[in-house]
Amino acid sequence: DKVRVRQKVAKVDPQEVADFDRELRALMQESLDSRKLELRSRPTINMMIPMNLFEGSVKEHHGRGTEGESGDEITDEGIGGSKEVQVKVLVKRGNKQQTKQMYIPRDCSLVQSTKQKEAAELEE
Amino acid sequence: EDTGGDDEVFEYGKGDFTEHACRYCGVTNPACVVRCNVPSCRKWFCNSRGNTSGSHIVNHLVRAKHKEVCLHKDSPLGETILECYNCGCRNVFLLGFISATTESVVVLLCREPCLSVNALKDMNWDLSQWCPLIDDRCFLQWLLKVPSEQEQLRARQISAQQINKIEELWKTNPDATLEDLEKPGVDDEPQPVVPKYEDAYQYQNVFAPLIKLEADYDKMMKESQSKDSITIRWDIGLNKKRIAYFVFPKEDNEIRLVTGDELRLRYSGDAAHPSWQSVGHVIKLTAQEEVALELGASQGVPVDVNHGFSVDFVWKSTSFDRMQGAMKTFAVDETSVSGYIYHHLLGHEVEMQMVRNTLPRRFGAPGLPELNASQVFAVKSVLQKPISLIQGPPGTGKTVTSAAIVYHMAKQGQGQVLVCAPSNVAVDQLAEKISATGLKVVRLCAKSREAVSSPVEHLTLHYQVRHLDTSEKSELHKLQQLKDEQGELSSSDEKKYKALKRATEREISQSADVICCTCVGAGDPRLANFRFRQVLIDESTQSTEPECLIPLVLGVKQVVLVGDHCQLGPVIMCKKAARAGLAQSLFERLVMLGVKPIRLQVQYRMHPALSEFPSNSFYEGTLQNGVTVNERQSPGIDFPWPVPNRPMFFYVQMGQEEISASGTSYLNRTEAANVEKIVTTFLKSGVVPSQIGVITPYEGQRAYIVNYMSRNGALRQQLYKEIEVASVDSFQGREKDYIILSCVRSNEHQGIGFLNDPRRLNVALTRARYGIVILGNPKVLSKQPLWNGLLTHYKEHECLVEGPLNNLKQSMVQFQKPKKIYN
Ligand SMILES: [Zn+2]
Ligand SMILES: [Zn+2]
Ligand SMILES: [Zn+2]
Numbered sequence: 049d050k051v052r053v054r055q056k057v058a059k060v061d062p063q064e065v066a067d068f069d070r071e072l073r074a075l076m077q078e079s080l081d082s083r084k085l086e087l088r089s090r091p092t093i094n095m096m097i098p099m100n101l102f103e104g105s106v107k108e109h110h111g112r113g114t115e116g117e118s119g120d121e122i123t124d125e126g127i128g129g130s131k132e133v134q135v136k137v138l139v140k141r142g143n144k145q146q147t148k149q150m151y152i153p154r155d156c157s158l159v160q161s162t163k164q165k166e167a168a169e170l171e172e
Numbered sequence: 173e174d175t176g177g178d179d180e181v182f183e184y185g186k187g188d189f190t191e192h193a194c195r196y197c198g199v200t201n202p203a204c205v206v207r208c209n210v211p212s213c214r215k216w217f218c219n220s221r222g223n224t225s226g227s228h229i230v231n232h233l234v235r236a237k238h239k240e241v242c243l244h245k246d247s248p249l250g251e252t253i254l255e256c257y258n259c260g261c262r263n264v265f266l267l268g269f270i271s272a273t274t275e276s277v278v279v280l281l282c283r284e285p286c287l288s289v290n291a292l293k294d295m296n297w298d299l300s301q302w303c304p305l306i307d308d309r310c311f312l313q314w315l316l317k318v319p320s321e322q323e324q325l326r327a328r329q330i331s332a333q334q335i336n337k338i339e340e341l342w343k344t345n346p347d348a349t350l351e352d353l354e355k356p357g358v359d360d361e362p363q364p365v366v367p368k369y370e371d372a373y374q375y376q377n378v379f380a381p382l383i384k385l386e387a388d389y390d391k392m393m394k395e396s397q398s399k400d401s402i403t404i405r406w407d408i409g410l411n412k413k414r415i416a417y418f419v420f421p422k423e424d425n426e427i428r429l430v431t432g433d434e435l436r437l438r439y440s441g442d443a444a445h446p447s448w449q450s451v452g453h454v455i456k457l458t459a460q461e462e463v464a465l466e467l468g469a470s471q472g473v474p475v476d477v478n479h480g481f482s483v484d485f486v487w488k489s490t491s492f493d494r495m496q497g498a499m500k501t502f503a504v505d506e507t508s509v510s511g512y513i514y515h516h517l518l519g520h521e522v523e524m525q526m527v528r529n530t531l532p533r534r535f536g537a538p539g540l541p542e543l544n545a546s547q548v549f550a551v552k553s554v555l556q557k558p559i560s561l562i563q564g565p566p567g568t569g570k571t572v573t574s575a576a577i578v579y580h581m582a583k584q585g586q587g588q589v590l591v592c593a594p595s596n597v598a599v600d601q602l603a604e605k606i607s608a609t610g611l612k613v614v615r616l617c618a619k620s621r622e623a624v625s626s627p628v629e630h631l632t633l634h635y636q637v638r639h640l641d642t643s644e645k646s647e648l649h650k651l652q653q654l655k656d657e658q659g660e661l662s663s664s665d666e667k668k669y670k671a672l673k674r675a676t677e678r679e680i681s682q683s684a685d686v687i688c689c690t691c692v693g694a695g696d697p698r699l700a701n702f703r704f705r706q707v708l709i710d711e712s713t714q715s716t717e718p719e720c721l722i723p724l725v726l727g728v729k730q731v732v733l734v735g736d737h738c739q740l741g742p743v744i745m746c747k748k749a750a751r752a753g754l755a756q757s758l759f760e761r762l763v764m765l766g767v768k769p770i771r772l773q774v775q776y777r778m779h780p781a782l783s784e785f786p787s788n789s790f791y792e793g794t795l796q797n798g799v800t801v802n803e804r805q806s807p808g809i810d811f812p813w814p815v816p817n818r819p820m821f822f823y824v825q826m827g828q829e830e831i832s833a834s835g836t837s838y839l840n841r842t843e844a845a846n847v848e849k850i851v852t853t854f855l856k857s858g859v860v861p862s863q864i865g866v867i868t869p870y871e872g873q874r875a876y877i878v879n880y881m882s883r884n885g886a887l888r889q890q891l892y893k894e895i896e897v898a899s900v901d902s903f904q905g906r907e908k909d910y911i912i913l914s915c916v917r918s919n920e921h922q923g924i925g926f927l928n929d930p931r932r933l934n935v936a937l938t939r940a941r942y943g944i945v946i947l948g949n950p951k952v953l954s955k956q957p958l959w960n961g962l963l964t965h966y967k968e969h970e971c972l973v974e975g976p977l978n979n980l981k982q983s984m985v986q987f988q989k990p991k992k993i994y995n
Binding site for chain 1: 248258297525
């Protein structure tokens with residue numbers, strides 16, 4: 049049931065954007081400030097990554113549902129559709145650690161850094 | 173149990189979406205929505221920007237100053253409150269992702285203080301690329317998906333102003349809905365209808381209050397219509413139920429009684445009888461205004477009393493509830509109608525789509541008359557388009573064309589076809605024609621109308637249930653018989669009976685090719701689980717938009733609206749709602765939006781002389797005659813037509829109009845007397861009463877004519893009693909061989925009232941097959957341009973006459989200048 053609807057270009061009022069941005073920044077700042085006041089002492093670090101996660105490497109992913117090739121042969125540009133990379137999101141359920149697989153766009157800064165590091169390590 | 177017995181009650185405005193629908197736009201995709209985790213809020217929002225700079229969830233959090241969210245249980249991460257992996261901070265404005273330096277593992281970490289703890293660097297975490305959860309006023313899209321373009325198009329198009337308003341309202345009333353913002357105050361004029369709507373929510377915001385107004389007015393009118401001192405004539409029906417016959421007087425401005433209506437009959441009691449009351453359904457209305465009421469309970473009826481009863485209306489909200497329900501379904505259920513139809517109905521610019529179906533070689537259907545060229549064209553075009561309009565001027569074979577369309581649709585194997593019309597009469601006619609093609613038809617009647625006799629009795633669901641001849645059904649039949657004999661069943665038997673009956677109804681309905689019912693009937697709970705991809709609505713120009721929507725929201729992909737916007741539209745009783753545009757049909761709005769109706773062009777009803785003026789005035793002269801002068805000559809009928817081959821004349825009347833006894837209507841004695849003379853002349857020349865129809869727009873005149881003819885008629889009283897005297901509106905969709913039209917209005921300075929509506933004039937002029945006589949005052953009527961045109965037409969053809977009926981002479985009466993061009 050594909051329909052093509054000629055859409056009006058949604059007009060966003062610049063005044064509205066400016067107001068909204070101001071409120072958003074204020075909220076961010078207020079959040080930061082309150083944390084600085086609230087937490088005098090540094091928290092203890094509890095960020096161990098479960099060892100069983102350190103296996104396999106970054107997977108390529110083309111579009112949803114298809115399993116991408118591994119390796120870096122294919123460049124990001126030039127091929128239609130955005131390329132995604134598979135990551136494991138680490139979350140806590142109560143005290144249990146859990147990971148869920150997600151796909152993130154390859155151009156996300158999170159991936160970029162990992163890739164650069166990997167590349168650097170390979171060159172060494 | 174009756175029509176609405178098992179319907180849920182809809183309260184408009186309380187937009188009950190799926191719980192996790194975005195409270196701004198209604199998007200429900202679990203991958204796209206999060207719940208605000210503030211305990212007093214807990215509302216869901218999506219990650220689309222819509223018409224604002226920030227996404228809906230970010231908009232909400234900023235405006236409400238809320239800071240925590242939880243993902244949906246069916247989202248990729250499952251039900252998860254977003255929080256810092258290290259310290260548990262839940263403020264989304266502080267959260268962001270970091271990744272492990274070597275592995276593809278990411279976690280949420282707060283910016284303050286955890287991000288600035290150096291120890292993390294030593295633990296394989298890369299802190300340099302902290303990636304905030306909210307970026308560019310939107311949640312990270314890989315975590316919280318942005319709804320697809322299609323999803324966004326079907327969603328509510330909320331503006332920044334509306335967001336600000338609703339957020340403000342939520343501060344004092346957390347359960348408020350966007351509809352509360354739009355709801356007009358008690359004394360406000362309602363929002364008027366418009367050609368285009370942003371989305372189905374805006375559509376609902378406009379129509380729901382109008383339907384509410386009409387419902388309130390209808391309720392007020394009906395409940396105030398109690399009549400006392402009613403005289404009853406008692407009878408017993410074939411089903412052994414008590415039937416009360418009585419005359420229920422009516423007036424112009426009051427609601428007409430129709431079969432299926434519910435009335436309460438009361439007797440206040442006397443020395444020999446206790447007070448008594450019972451509710452029943454109207455099963456018959458006679459031409460003499462006599463009502464037949466079938467009573468629900470047969471115990472304790474004071475059948476030996478005949479006088480002093482009272483009658484009240486029992487108002488039912490069923491039809492209005494179903495309209496409100498259909499509008500809600502249209503908005504929140506994206507499977508209710510196809511995307512194409514959704515956008516088209518709302519007036520969005522949709523790229524033209526064709527229906528890919530192999531066309532039949534012949535466009536006619538078995539059991540129906542041969543189709544003419546314009547009918548074939550209509551059938552062919554309709555089968556290829558997802559939305560089409562067919563305009564059927566009077567007598568052009570709308571029903572046959574519709575039946576042929578339905579026949580071909582049913583043969584395409586896309587499931588059952590749903591066929592509707594606003595009135596029961598039209599549904600019956602269609603059901604009959606469609607059945608003639610050999611298709612299996614089920615005519616679904618409201619439960620309150622099961623006792624009303626129907627010309628297609630054998631097609632009705634209740635009849636088929638009773639007469640289904642299989643051994644498995646013997647149990648049901650046994651219980652049915654018991655129920656008929658005893659009037660009621662034991663509660664366990666009743667339960668069993670109901671279950672069996674429901675199962676049988678479903679079985680029969682599911683095996684049909686076509687289901688026929690009224691538009692309101694399409695909201696019957698018995699069809700709740702049915703889906704219809706193809707829907708045809710006849711007489712669609714006589715129903716309001718929300719009424720038309722009821723049959724459409726059952727999954728329609730292809731819709732055919734048949735009607736004629738040059739004839740009378742839906743009757744709206746509440747002036748406020750009518751002024752706001754509730755009387756405009758969906759058909760008309762689609763015409764305004766540029767959908768070109770396919771017009772049927774050959775009329776088979778009127779003598780060619782009678783069709784000439786309507787064709788030129790209402791159909792740009794396109795109406796062709798499918799009947800010849802010879803076929804419309806009535807041999808042996810000796811009637812003093814002024815021009816022998818033109819069976820029509822305008823009979824000049826100068827008698828004054830009067831206010832009727834009720835004070836709310838008009839009558840005209842001279843016209844009434846002349847109507848009697850004309851009727852008598854017809855009868856004497858060999859015309860039978862059933863061939864004659866007397867049309868008058870005023871109830872006062874209608875009652876006066878009926879009365880006058882039966883008292884002063886020169887022939888047997890019974891003959892006059894058999895002649896139908898009725899309003900223009902009640903003649904719509906019907907025909908008579910001879911029509912006498914009494915215009916009534918005759919005054920110096922006032923207007924011509926009902927006759928001002930060109931559509932009413934069109935209907936009045938196009939009911940006759942063989943001949944028409946119009947009685948009126950040309951001096952008054954000629955002020956209106958259309959009437960001026962009609963009078964000129966009659967004069968030019970030497971059919972404007974005066975004098976005694978047996979010596980008619982051309983009238984030289986001067987016309988007035990028409991006021992302005994009618995548009
Ligand atoms: Zn909230
Ligand atoms: Zn939304
Ligand atoms: Zn933290």
